[in-house]
Amino acid sequence: xxxxxxxxxxxxxxxxxxxxxxxxxxxxxxxxxxxxxxxxxxxxxxxxxxxxxxxxxxxxxxxxxxxxxxxxxxxxxxxxxxxxxxxxxx
Amino acid sequence: xxxxxxxxxxxxxxxxxxxxxxxxxxxxxxxxxxxxxxxxxxxxxxxxxxxxxxxxxxxxxxxxxxxxxxxxxxxxxxxxxxxxxxxxxxxxxxxxxxxxxxxxxxxxxxxxxxxxxxxxxxxxxxxxxxxxxxxxxxxxxxxxxxxxxxxxxxxxxxxxxxxxxxxxxxxxxxxxxxxxxxxxxxxxxxxxxxxxxxxxxxxxxxxxxxxxxxxxxxxxxxxxxxxxxxxxxxxxxxxxxxxxxxxxxxxxxxxxxxxxxxxxxxxxxxxxxxxxxxxxxxxxxxxxxxxxxxxxxxxxxxxxxxxxxxxxxxxxxxxxxxxxxxxxxxxxxxxxxxxxxxxxxxxxxxxxxxxxxxxxxxxxxxxxxxxxxxxxxxxxxxxxxxxxxxxxxxxxxxxxxxxxxxxxxxxx
Numbered sequence: 001x002x003x004x005x006x007x008x009x010x011x012x013x014x015x016x017x018x019x020x021x022x023x024x025x026x027x028x029x030x031x032x033x034x035x036x037x038x039x040x041x042x043x044x045x046x047x048x049x050x051x052x053x054x055x056x057x058x059x060x061x062x063x064x065x066x067x068x069x070x071x072x073x074x075x076x077x078x079x080x081x082x083x084x085x086x087x088x089x090x
Numbered sequence: 091x092x093x094x095x096x097x098x099x100x101x102x103x104x105x106x107x108x109x110x111x112x113x114x115x116x117x118x119x120x121x122x123x124x125x126x127x128x129x130x131x132x133x134x135x136x137x138x139x140x141x142x143x144x145x146x147x148x149x150x151x152x153x154x155x156x157x158x159x160x161x162x163x164x165x166x167x168x169x170x171x172x173x174x175x176x177x178x179x180x181x182x183x184x185x186x187x188x189x190x191x192x193x194x195x196x197x198x199x200x201x202x203x204x205x206x207x208x209x210x211x212x213x214x215x216x217x218x219x220x221x222x223x224x225x226x227x228x229x230x231x232x233x234x235x236x237x238x239x240x241x242x243x244x245x246x247x248x249x250x251x252x253x254x255x256x257x258x259x260x261x262x263x264x265x266x267x268x269x270x271x272x273x274x275x276x277x278x279x280x281x282x283x284x285x286x287x288x289x290x291x292x293x294x295x296x297x298x299x300x301x302x303x304x305x306x307x308x309x310x311x312x313x314x315x316x317x318x319x320x321x322x323x324x325x326x327x328x329x330x331x332x333x334x335x336x337x338x339x340x341x342x343x344x345x346x347x348x349x350x351x352x353x354x355x356x357x358x359x360x361x362x363x364x365x366x367x368x369x370x371x372x373x374x375x376x377x378x379x380x381x382x383x384x385x386x387x388x389x390x391x392x393x394x395x396x397x398x399x400x401x402x403x404x405x406x407x408x409x410x411x412x413x414x415x416x417x418x419x420x421x422x423x424x425x426x427x428x429x430x431x432x433x434x435x436x437x438x439x440x441x442x443x444x445x446x447x448x449x450x451x452x453x454x455x456x457x458x459x460x461x462x463x464x465x466x467x468x469x470x471x472x473x474x475x476x477x478x479x480x481x482x483x484x485x486x487x488x489x490x491x492x493x494x495x496x497x498x499x500x501x502x
Contacts, residue, residue: 041226
């Protein structure tokens with residue numbers, strides 16, 4: 001999975017789940033789109049569905065300070081590296 | 091300190107229309123909102139009663155995603171009527187968010203649609219998948235105070251929250267407790283009401299208790315039939331209503347359009363059986379309401395009876411009315427138009443009574459063709475009357491033995 005593929009899917013999630021179209025990669029999601037704690041939980045569920053496996057409670061807690069799309073992509077990359085080799089970012 | 095409490099906004103989504111014009115038109119034309127029960131792929135096919143007080147017209151919601159995400163169908167109804175009442179009241183955003191405005195709003199059990207989806211996941215999946223399938227917001231959508239807090243969230247209301255969930259007295263309690271909050275100076279205004287969404291679980295409960303109407307399945311508009319000899323039970327319905335209560339001096343000084351005044355409220359419990367109507371308990375409630383309003387029973391011109399059209403309930407209520415009010419006030423059973431909208435019935439009937447006061451007519455009880463001989467001691471309305479109403483009482487009684495009465499007066 002490339003960084004570009006992850007970005008593409010994250011933006012799809014934002015459009016599908018949160019009705020946010022093409023958010024800027026470094027926009028503060030809370031400030032710009034009123035993205036809140038409930039959205040963050042829903043996002044984690046969507047990421048689990050995307051990855052195809054469960055994110056541990058510890059990993060979820062690490063997402064607490066995420067504010068931008070770039071940070072979400074970093075987070076997904078980091079988790080993917082700890083799982084299946086096929087999902088490791090090239 | 092006792093302050094006067096006036097009504098400065100009202101809105102309802104009912105089986106007979108949305109907003110004053112449609113509702114008044116239906117009351118004048120005698121239009122019933124009772125339709126065939128809708129299929130829900132759940133309980134519908136097993137229920138004997140095939141009728142329902144139905145909201146079958148589109149409602150143009152324009153809620154932002156940020157608000158929609160915590161709302162089940164019941165909260166959509168609630169937030170829509172709340173929005174309309176806030177607009178109508180003309181209260182400023184500064185006031186709405188100041189802490190001087192509170193919310194008293196409820197439903198009988200949150201959102202059954204959302205709860206049903208949780209059950210589907212629970213019973214239809216492995217444990218692991220079930221946990222995954224339950225959304226982070228499902229509780230916020232389905233909890234019993236979901237209507238009240240979705241309203242506070244949407245409009246930034248920071249005052250007190252009261253969320254009654256006392257079945258058929260939910261919204262009459264909302265109004266009553268909102269009235270007391272303003273009357274005794276705890277809030278300067280209260281947004282009060284109740285809502286319930288389409289739900290066959292409630293129908294199934296009453297169906298199993300043999301309390302639902304089944305004899306008019308092929309002619310839904312002919313039921314319910316409050317006080318009628320052929321009545322055979324209640325008809326469950328859906329909808330929502332809200333009113334704005336304000337302290338009189340505050341409303342007057344800001345030039346608000348005052349629609350009416352709440353002059354009294356009482357609530358008590360039968361202290362015993364949780365289902366059967368209780369003459370002593372209900373009679374006491376009506377007496378307490380009259381005392382609270384500091385009026386003579388003969389001052390009451392119109393009573394909106396709870397009148398669900400059950401065999402015993404209507405008889406007990408007629409006896410209680412006769413004991414307290416004699417045969418002076420006109421009696422109307424407004425559920426004959428809407429069915430029993432559960433948490434919404436108290437506020438809907440308050441709003442319809444308010445419209446009747448404003449327009450100077452009394453709507454008849456639909457389907458009241460031959461009065462049950464055990465209910466003849468009170469003054470029924472069987473055809474439209476051009477009759478001014480100055481003071482009205484709205485009566486509601488609930489499972490659990492909870493009884494309420496609200497007294498409202500035309501503002502002058």
